[in-house]
Amino acid sequence: MPSPRERHEWLLFVLLIGPNLALFAVFTYWPLIYNFYLSFVRWNFLRPTKPFVGLDNYANVFSSAQFWTIVTNTFVFAFFSVGLTLIIGLALALLINQPLRYRNTARAVLFSPVIMSGAVVAVVWSYIFDPRYGLIDQFLRPLGIASPNWLSDPAWAMPAVIIVYVWKNLGYAVVIYLAGLQGIPRELYEAARVDGAGPWARFWHVTLPGLSPIAFFLSVTSVLATFQAFDIIKVLTDGGPVISTTTLIYHLYTLGFVSYDAGQAGVVAVVLFMIMLVLTIIQIRYLEQRVNYG
Amino acid sequence: MTQQMLTRRQMLKLLLASGSTAALAACGAATTTQTPTSPPANDEAETGAPAVVSEPGSTVNITYWGSFSGNLGEAEQAMVSSFNAAQSDVVVDYQFQGNYEETAQKFTAGLQANTIPDVILLSDVWWFSFYVAGMISQLDSLAQAEGVDFSDYEPALLNEGVRQGKHFWIPFARSTPLFYYNKEIWAEVGLPDRAPETWAEFEEWAPQLIERExxxxxxxxxxxxxxxxxxxxxxxxxxxxxGGQYSTDDFTMTMTDSDTLRAAQFFQDSARSNGWATLVPDINTDFIGGTAASMMASTGSLAGLTSNAPFDVGVGFLPKETNFGCCTGGAGLAIPSGAPAEKQQAAMKFIAFVTNVEQAGVWARNTGYMPVRISTKATPDMVNFFNENPNFKTAVDQLPLTQAQDAARVFVRNGDQIIGKGLERIIINGEDPSTVFTDVNAELTRVAEPILEDLREVEG
Known part of the structure; x- marks a missing residue:
């Protein structure tokens, strides 16, 4: 028999947590569960009935030759986008962390792409990439280098998408890294200097370990974001040429809202969910052990 | 404080203005975003629930969902306004829904939420999906009540929307492909001022038109x-x-027929071994920018291209190979089923108005879409317009020679993209047409299966 006090606390708990839980249930958990259900039926959004088809949708998705290319594309995109953002972001943050002139201006300039609409960024870059009148071609031409056919050549389209994605999101990483850099205690650097550590040694033994929680946070959020990147791909390449820039999320969109195949789109959503779940577990289990929270 | 706010805002404006100017300067080309079958669309989509059913005998308010914005949107709004002014029984509220795909997607969502329009514009590749699902009405009795004379509609356009002798989809913004060429480049290299008669002739001309660095x-x-x-x-x-086709009328896919493959080989060679063609996301930009001397594109782009190109635009019938061939495209009007009879009749009144002999001419002259009525061509306004715009006359003259597209592209959901991606593999990757079209044939067949099932249910 719970005491009145316990009951009171329980009631307070429900009152506080309830509204949030209800929102999550309606807008996150229910769609998630409903999507699992859809992946086992055949439905085109228009039929009144949704006949159960067992694992047919899964078989169709997995047996398609395109699917594995699309999975590979997704990982290539995520790996290079996150990798480059983390590395270049760190380099720029270290640079901006120096007491340079116009530091604040540089910071604002670097951050500005983050607040731009992805669709707008993609439209502008599609002109920059144009092999005949684009900005990149204007720079390459005097050097006697022919501009690659960025968006029409399957070999160059993915690098182009990665460049735009990194350019757009770099500023975010820089700002977060900067916050991290400023949070590393000065005394550690002074102690290292006293111990005779040079700039490199200080970077390896003080800065990097000090930044590890930040890098960890960035890697988790960036990986999740790249798996959901859609606007830039949609506007820049439409997943093409052929399927060279089609990622899982773009594939999901095509199956669901172009082909009107809710079942197969549901399967891709399930796959995407599983991949993100596994990646997040790996990151939390293994990466976090190596993070130094100082 | 106010002063400071203003200055900051002004500075932002300046920054924006200079930024966009720089971006434009960097591109150095005027562009239209028109694509062959979808008109330009902006993002000001407005979704609205249909109007409330009115009292009997009073004005009937109906909602019309369409896909036109920009110049086309203005022409569409003007047409709706003149309908509203011309009579007092029906008031139409025009609501822009995005491009053809987005309009169809919103209609699908609207069907789930039970908020559907009373008239809807559906493209060539979309109306059939809604027909098969039983979501659009048979229009014959409604049309009869409005005194619509179907015999005066261009048969090539009208018959596409007929199933089992009944009309479901009335032609409105219909287009066909047309051969466009840059007269300035043609003159520069000394070609006769006309489109090529055959593809063989064009292949002879092509080397002179190419410019390399x-x-x-x-x-x-x-x-x-x-x-x-x-x-x-x-x-x-x-x-x-x-001499080939995508599929037969009974949905048998014929992508691997030797003549279909011959056409695919021709497209592949044009961009690879013969090297006179390129493949780009927006052909109109390349044509206007002078980086492509010719193209096939929609007649719906004619007005835009003519006013935006810094050179004289020439047009002609599509070149022949073994035969002449040209298809129709664009969009038509349908009435969703399930609406009250009063609203359906009001919707038909609107359709009858916008496709009457006079309005079909107004619409065609303002947009470049085909006049859907046969007698429109003989009206004085149209005859004058033809004299001033011989290019448009050419487009209209080609119309009687056109035919409806094969089921594989227009009736199979996403058939257009399945074939399109296949062609990208053939042209861009240089894959063997026969291998690629075997895959395409299999995928089309698989996707067509549930549609055929539904069709058997609907048509018996």
Whole structure:
């Protein structure tokens, strides 16, 4: 028999947590569960009935030759986008962390792409990439280098998408890294200097370990974001040429809202969910052990 | 404080203005975003619930969902306004819903939420899905009540929307592919001022039209769109010209027939071994920018191209191969089923008005879409317009020679993109047409299966 006090606390708990839980249930958990259900039926959004088809949708998705290319594309995109953002972001943050002139201006300039609409960024870059009148071609031409056919050549389209994605999101990483850099205690650097550590040694033994929680946070959020990147791909390449820039999320969109195949789109959503779940577990289990929270 | 706010805002404006100018300067080309079968669309989509059913005997308010914005949107709004002014029984509220795909997607969502319009514009590749699902009405009795004379509609356009002798989809913003060429380049290299009669003739001309700088092609003789900008629509006539087809009327896929493959080989060679064509996402930009000397594109782009191109635009019938071949495209009007009879009749009144002999001419002159009525061509306004715009006359003259597209592209959901992606593999990757079209044939067959099932249910 719970005491009145316990009951009171329980009631307070429900009152506080309830509204949030209800929102999550309606807008996150229910769609998630409903999507699992859809992946086992055949439905085109228009039929009144949704006949159960067992694992047919899964078989169709997995047996398609395109699917594995699309999975590979997704990982290539995520790996290079996150990798480059983390590395270049760190380099720029270290640079901006120096007491340079116009530091604040540089910071604002670097951050500005983050607040731009992805669709707008993609439209502008599609002109920059144009092999005949684009900005990149204007720079390459005097050097006697022919501009690659960025968006029409399957070999160059993915690098182009990665460049735009990194350019757009770099500023975010820089700002977060900067916050991290400023949070590393000065005394550690002074102690290292006293111990005779040079700039490199200080970077390896003080800065990097000090930044590890930040890098960890960035890697988790960036990986999740790249798996959901859609606007830039949609506007820049439409997943093409052929399927060279089609990622899982773009594939999901095509199956669901172009082909009107809710079942197969549901399967891709399930796959995407599983991949993100596994990646997040790996990151939390293994990466976090190596993070130094100082 | 106010002063400071203003200055900051002004500075932002200046920054924005200079930024966009720089971006434009960097591109150095005027552009239209028109793609062959979809008109330009902006993002000001407005979704609204249909108007409330009115009292009997009073004015009936109906909602019309369409896909026109920009110049086309203004022409559409003007047409709705003149309908509202011309009579007092019905008031139409025009609501822009995005491009053809977005309009269809919103209609699908609206069906789930039970908020549907009373008239809807559906493109060639969409109306059939809603027909099969039983979501659009048979229009014959409604049309009869309005005194619509179907015999005066262009048969090539009207018959596409007929199933089992009943009308479901009335032609409105209909277009066909047309051969466009840059007269300035044509004159520069000394070609006769006309479109090529045959593809063989064009292949003779092509080398003179190309401009190279080192290994880079600065100007292509011809430009293909990519899959997303509807290459499968423009490949359709080429397949027919080679004697092939995408599919038969009973949905048997014929992508691997030797003549279909011959057409695919022709497209591949144009961009690879013969090297006179390129493939880009937006062909109109390349054509206007002078980086492509010619293209096949929608007649719906004629007005835009003519006013935006800094050179004289020439047009002609599509070139022949073994045969002549040209398909129709664009969008038509349908009435969703399930609405009250009063609203359906009001919707039909609107359709009858916008496709009457006079309005069909107004619409065609303002947009470049085909006049859907046969007698429109003989009206004085149209005759004058033809005299002033001989290019438009050419487009209209080609119309009686056109035919409806094969089921594989227009009736199979996403058939357009399945064929389009296949063509990208053939042209861009250089894969063997026979291998690719075997895959395409299999996928089309698989996707068509549930549609056939539904069709058997609907049509018996």
């Amino acid at each position: 080192g290994t880079t092609m600065r100007r292509a003789a011809y430009v293909h769109p990519n899959g997303a900008s509807y290459i499968a629509w423009l490949f359709q006539p080429v397949v027919w010209q080679h």
